[in-house]
Amino acid sequence: MQSLAERQRSFAAALLDPALPAPAGLVGPDGKSSSRRFAVYRNNVIVGLTQTLKDAYPAVHRIVGSEFFHALARAFVVGALPRSPMLFDYGAGLPDFIDRFEPASVLPYLADVARIERAWIEAYHSAEATPIGPSAFSEIDPDLLPDVSLVLHPSVRIVRSRFPALTIWQMNIDGGVPGPVDLAASGENALVVRPEACVEVRSIPNGSPEFIHALGSGRSVSAAFKEAIAADPTFDLSANLSDLIGAGVVVGFAFAQEPLRT
Amino acid sequence: MRFPSSPEDRIPPRAGVGLKAEHYRTIIDTAPDIGFFEVHAENYMGPGGPPHRYLSAIRERYPLSLHGVGLSIGADRPLDEDHIERLRLLRQRYRPGLFSEHLAWSTHDTGFLNDLLPVPYTSETLQRVVEHIDQIQTALGCQMLLENPSTYVAFAESTYAETDFIAEVVRRSGCGLLLDVNNVFVASTNQQWDPVAYIEGYPLASVKEIHLAGNDRQADEAGRPLLIDTHDRPVEDAVWYLYELAVRLVGPVPTLIEWDAEVPPWPTLAGEAERAEVIMSANRPEMPRHAVAG
Numbered sequence: 250m251q252s253l254a255e256r257q258r259s260f261a262a263a264l265l266d267p268a269l270p271a272p273a274g275l276v277g278p279d280g281k282s283s284s285r286r287f288a289v290y291r292n293n294v295i296v297g298l299t300q301t302l303k304d305a306y307p308a309v310h311r312i313v314g315s316e317f318f319h320a321l322a323r324a325f326v327v328g329a330l331p332r333s334p335m336l337f338d339y340g341a342g343l344p345d346f347i348d349r350f351e352p353a354s355v356l357p358y359l360a361d362v363a364r365i366e367r368a369w370i371e372a373y374h375s376a377e378a379t380p381i382g383p384s385a386f387s388e389i390d391p392d393l394l395p396d397v398s399l400v401l402h403p404s405v406r407i408v409r410s411r412f413p414a415l416t417i418w419q420m421n422i423d424g425g426v427p428g429p430v431d432l433a434a435s436g437e438n439a440l441v442v443r444p445e446a447c448v449e450v451r452s453i454p455n456g457s458p459e460f461i462h463a464l465g466s467g468r469s470v471s472a473a474f475k476e477a478i479a480a481d482p483t484f485d486l487s488a489n490l491s492d493l494i495g496a497g498v499v500v501g502f503a504f505a506q507e508p509l510r511t
Numbered sequence: 512m513r514f515p516s517s518p519e520d521r522i523p524p525r526a527g528v529g530l531k532a533e534h535y536r537t538i539i540d541t542a543p544d545i546g547f548f549e550v551h552a553e554n555y556m557g558p559g560g561p562p563h564r565y566l567s568a569i570r571e572r573y574p575l576s577l578h579g580v581g582l583s584i585g586a587d588r589p590l591d592e593d594h595i596e597r598l599r600l601l602r603q604r605y606r607p608g609l610f611s612e613h614l615a616w617s618t619h620d621t622g623f624l625n626d627l628l629p630v631p632y633t634s635e636t637l638q639r640v641v642e643h644i645d646q647i648q649t650a651l652g653c654q655m656l657l658e659n660p661s662t663y664v665a666f667a668e669s670t671y672a673e674t675d676f677i678a679e680v681v682r683r684s685g686c687g688l689l690l691d692v693n694n695v696f697v698a699s700t701n702q703q704w705d706p707v708a709y710i711e712g713y714p715l716a717s718v719k720e721i722h723l724a725g726n727d728r729q730a731d732e733a734g735r736p737l738l739i740d741t742h743d744r745p746v747e748d749a750v751w752y753l754y755e756l757a758v759r760l761v762g763p764v765p766t767l768i769e770w771d772a773e774v775p776p777w778p779t780l781a782g783e784a785e786r787a788e789v790i791m792s793a794n795r796p797e798m799p800r801h802a803v804a805g
Binding site: 250251253254256257260264265273274276277278279283284285286287289290293294297298300301329332333334335337338372373374375376377403443446 | 553554556558559560561564580581582583586587588591594617618621623625626628630631633635639663664665666667701702733737772
């Protein structure tokens with residue numbers, strides 16, 4: 250009699266490889282092997298994970314259509330099963346996979362649309378934090394402002410694209426209306442954040458991604474400003490700071506060597 | 512093993528439904544009269560966000576049952592201790608009245624296979640399952656309920672009947688049972704067992720919850736019926752009939768309508784729960800004959 254370990258090894262291998270026959274000893278009521286019965290398990294794995302990806306990437310699904318999406322999902326799933334049973338976190342690798350998926354190369358913006366959807370899911374499930382309002386911020390002595398570092402909301406994500414990926418995403422979510430898009434037009438930067446219960450996605454100007462990244466890694470406002478201005482000489486510090494606070498991106502601040510204030 | 516349970520968290524012998532995101536708002540806004548809600552534990556293991564906000568609000572108003580789909584109790588390998596710890600924290604946070612998992616495996620070298628895969632009923636599996644349940648009950652500090660599977664194949668090497676295997680798991684581990692009546696019907700049809708004999712042979716004294724769900728009817732290559740446990744439609748009449756039998760034997764017990772795909776509008780789901788409550792109130796357990804005055 251084969252051991253439980255051998256049984257599960259052959260079962261798992263055949264599940265994901267349709268070229269393998271159903272393992273011996275898996276039988277119907279007549280005691281004979283039944284590939285149709287084993288196929289139910291094969292189907293469940295692929296269909297279940299495809300549905301998970303479809304729920305996580307609805308705009309990608311809408312853009313490519315059901316048939317293409319199923320082929321994409323199958324190719325992804327067999328090479329990248331979930332690492333844990335927490336399926337809300339499944340599919341982080343799909344945007345990079347789309348970049349390498351040859352049949353999708355005619356849609357060069359698709360991976361960036363997927364990156365926005367992934368950022369959305371991550372923001373949706375991220376930890377809670379309470380944004381500070383403009384008044385808390387206005388208490389800071391203006392002379393000290395350059396040395397302040399900001400604590401960003403844990404849900405903050407930035408997606409930069411060479412394409413109008415944000416516009417394309419908006420056209421393909423629930424209630425969106427697909428229309429002509431000039432792919433040669435300038436790229437777009439998306440800021441994704443969930444300050445309260447709702448995930449918010451907005452366009453941010455050039456320089457702002459560098460600014461937010463620098464702030465997020467703990468740099469001071471003046472250091473982050475230097476990064477932003479290097480990326481875009483027209484970067485407007487006070488307008489950006491006020492937009493970020495208005496968007497609920499900032500949950501606290503600290504002066505160098507001081508404990509965080511939230 | 513015996514565990515204390517807090518009376519205010521107890522789930523009443525009424526019908527409940529699986530909590531779906533599609534119904535969060537309706538439940539909060541209309542406060543429907545429903546016995547309890549059940550959630551898949553793994554859907555609430557993220558750090559924050561709307562799932563926790565809604566579940567917290569709903570838990571304030573209703574009893575909750577926690578149903579795991581990812582422990583892989585029937586696997587050949589050790590349980591994931593991080594996952595057990597996540598379950599422990601979730602239980603601490605939401606104080607569910609019941610916690611259940613499956614007689615199945617779902618994790619292997621390649622990762623999480625996202626299906627409740629069947630196990631052979633052998634003494635090796637039995638020992639493995641009992642050790643795992645013991646580890647879980649000790650870590651969580653509560654009794655867990657084990658759910659009978661829906662199966663599409665049988666293992667040539669099995670040496671126990673399914674109900675005997677489950678009875679032995681109960682005897683050795685002290686776990687309780689979740690009787691999934693749709694799974695009884697699906698497995699019995701697929702394996703050509705008698706579903707009435709299955710229920711009568713189940714260790715009914717340990718049943719603390721019942722699941723009901725819909726299934727899809729297909730056929731195997733020999734033209735024999737092959738039912739698939741889909742949770743995507745109403746409970747069928749044969750399953751309602753078996754449920755009535757189970758309630759007569761077990762008595763009223765928390766009963767869950769599982770509808771996880773093609774989720775219907777709230778009134779349809781609530782209607783299924785109401786049907787289960789009607790059956791519960793019409794079928795009190797059979798009295799011993801000598802106790803009947805005559």
